[in-house]
Amino acid sequence: MIGREEPLRIVIVGGVAGGATAAARARRCNATATITMLEKGPAVSFANCGLPYHVGGEIAERKKLLVATPELFRDRFQVDVRTQCEVQSIDRSARTVSGIDHGSGQPFMLPYDRLIVSTGSEPLRPPFMATPLSNMFQLWTLPDLDHVMACIQQMSPRKAVVVGAGFVGLEVVEQLERLGMQVTLVERGDHVLKPLDSELATLIEHELTAHGVQLALGSGVEQVISEAGRAVAVELTGGRRIECDLLIVGAGVRSRTELAKAAGLTIGQSGGVAVNEFMQTSDPLIYAVGDMTEVRHGVLDKPQRIPLAGPANRAGRVAGAHAATGHSSPAGNVLGTSIVRVFDLVAAATGLNERTCVALGIDHHIATIQANDHAGYYPGAKELTIKLIYAPEDGRILGAQVVGQAGVDKRIDVIATLMHFKGTVHDLAQLDLAYAPPFGSAKDPVHMAAFVAQNDLQNYPRLADTAIDLSGYQVVDVRSNAELERLPAVAGARHIPIDHLGQRWQELDPLAPTVVICHSGKRAHIGACWLAGQGFQQVQNLNGGMSIRRLCPTTNETRQ
């Protein structure tokens, strides 16, 4: 233990998430240190991820959001918490931090032996927000929340516009709809939820529109039309106007790295503060944790910014121990595993998505499956969609996306756990998971996804891209007649129901490049295997089947 005689002075800048965790951990590891936590806001350790849920009343009591109070930090951890204290500079040679106590209006200066910086991130403020309006908000802090709540109570807005279809944006949309508002979601990108690829995002878009949410995708806000200091409409690129009584903007976040930069700490290529595995910055006496810090990406194996609560908390724990004692278990890699509930659907992602693989030129294959979250014979089974992205060379899983009504969190966590170990689709196929009828299947959906990927890698047979241009192929549709009535076949497809293929395959041309399709790819796999076994030379199974193809924007024949 360091400094029994002269207590180690640990100063923490920022009292939310990583900073709060670091303070509590530092104390547990070092009983004699003096620990001071400086927070510029009014509260420490508040549940920022819970803010949207209070807007709609799902979290009914505001006080539930206050995870730990300054008093608790003082009494339980002997941490001196000073709220409304904003640190403005770090003097590394003198080992002091200086700033303003907004409570008293007085400046302060504090010496440190170890400094932990957790200044986090803040929402981007797009140009159209330049003029403050009484019903235009961002939702990032407790004061933000209080302003939104006051507006809702005082103005009873009926029409809301939410800008930005990220996690917070979607959570806010859901809560405003819960309050009975008519909500329009404006998103600059061509689909909601950037961590998802477009076809899985389409499932979420359907869920939003099914709940009456208007979508304006591919649209930026050009300007806000205001009257008497209130927003009355937004004007989108292209000129479309959408009326609103309430405008909430979640247009991305930026790292708050100014303090670290001004102190001369190294900033990484990603724009976050560079740290080692113990969260030490380029000055080993200064640690950095949370949104404005780089973490090591588990797939790319290089530093990235991944502003999420989980990694921030775990980093805080590592930094707290290391600052207090000089040693600690290292921080782990981060995959960006994330999840959001959107009405009755849940969407989750981990690792790389297809778009990122394409952008970075990373060789990848894709297997997409649909399966029940638990045994189909047990009541209440719900469909899950899993998209697995893996390296063709060795089957290593690069990323995954899961969308469904139930069991989504379990599947993404299992895959994220596997990815911690750089596991492959072959590992995934072997996992010994818990099965009883209410909880899963003897072959879990993640197994099914792994099996499909294994078949693809072993040419048993190869998977065709979901959005493949089918002209020039012999297309064999093995669905039932009833299914064809619900969702017509692609033009020119030969229709042979799977249970007739054993008798009728001779009707097909064994020399033509062939794609077999069904609803989800399962029966098409059986059919494609059969044809390959009969000597068909080039047979592929359409990945994900018609159920996924109809979600792809580029396949015009099936666009709804």
Added chain:
Amino acid sequence: MIGREEPLRIVIVGGVAGGATAAARARRCNATATITMLEKGPAVSFANCGLPYHVGGEIAERKKLLVATPELFRDRFQVDVRTQCEVQSIDRSARTVSGIDHGSGQPFMLPYDRLIVSTGSEPLRPPFMATPLSNMFQLWTLPDLDHVMACIQQMSPRKAVVVGAGFVGLEVVEQLERLGMQVTLVERGDHVLKPLDSELATLIEHELTAHGVQLALGSGVEQVISEAGRAVAVELTGGRRIECDLLIVGAGVRSRTELAKAAGLTIGQSGGVAVNEFMQTSDPLIYAVGDMTEVRHGVLDKPQRIPLAGPANRAGRVAGAHAATGHSSPAGNVLGTSIVRVFDLVAAATGLNERTCVALGIDHHIATIQANDHAGYYPGAKELTIKLIYAPEDGRILGAQVVGQAGVDKRIDVIATLMHFKGTVHDLAQLDLAYAPPFGSAKDPVHMAAFVAQNDLQNYPRLADTAIDLSGYQVVDVRSNAELERLPAVAGARHIPIDHLGQRWQELDPLAPTVVICHSGKRAHIGACWLAGQGFQQVQNLNGGMSIRRLCPTTNETRQ
């Protein structure tokens, strides 16, 4: 592909679980083979795990249990399914199987090039069942189920005795209670659910008694008292009598290895058929899959019998491909991951439990935690209990048990996935899992368990065994006054609420061996760290706190 000119003849003995999976997989891998599936019962591929749920009507339709019909195997997979065909012998030199077709009463003989044996297991029939009674049943097959259902409909039993508190026993208890019966559960062991250790099993026992189920633990059935061919009571060891109108016995299962044994195939030390990673027996033309086969245990790294549906299905898939083509991905290790719902609680386990570690002399430490299944500030959070068993040498996780109302399946699957990679508590602490308020916490319960284990391994401070004899220790109880009223402290404990410890620790003797306790171990950890930091020489934190200690049978001071 083998045998384009002379089709490969694949014969499968047993059409449930592994056998059915093998047939479908063999066809997909080999379009030209002749595949014959011989099943002694009336149905193939039925949902044996679903049988209990039909008893109570939770699965309302019997036909839901018929996962795949012989017609489907014929039309979709070109598999020749022959039900009621019992194979009685294998002639390995002639490569034939022989038996009786119970439908026609005729014997049959069939040649094979590759044989896949999936004869499964059957319930043990204890001596007290020697005389058949019209209301005494086992529940293993569809005919068993039909008999139970007929009895319930015709006799309207009010009092049921279920013998055996394994998975099926507990599922049956729940379903009979659902039908309004008064149920007594008789179990020879000293607690329900053998995969759990006793203190976690106590949680399930509390749930059973809370739902009106009578428990007779540590009791075997001595004899069944019958009148006019009906069971009217069971007499337990010790003489206690329990009346019943319905008696269902689930007293364990045995492997059906007779056929393999008679054919001279090697039987392993565990009593199951020995196989390699492609499920080939000592005769490489003969494969064995399912309950009567050995699998490789992922922790013990040696062959074991683990009769569960998941491993059986995965083994069938491997055997089907390998028999059909001569190659396949290997089968994975098995951890015995299992789960059961018991009214509003769920219990799950994977790997080794404490009892097995003790019995085998495996060095192990234990960390037990209680945490909410999702963020406490979001409504509906439920308490989870996680018991983590790990190697003190390197922190490798040897096993885990999880009990709770929600999110149990996710946590056991994450830990089982980690154990596939022989991961440690340090890996568990680093996992990047999905977090949003409805689904988890920034620090998930599995992280909390890992943190506790890391602290223990790093002497930060050491964990004391939950059931430790506290006499001779300075016991410091850091709970609040209100908690002490609900569950009194252990005799002689010093009571200093955690938030007062920073001021009052000097009241304690720094030289005395000290154990700090609280409700779940979380605050005791903080307190123990503090005391250790003040120079207390021997401080431990009571693993799991009073909430777990009160579940231990040996701690008389707290036995309820």
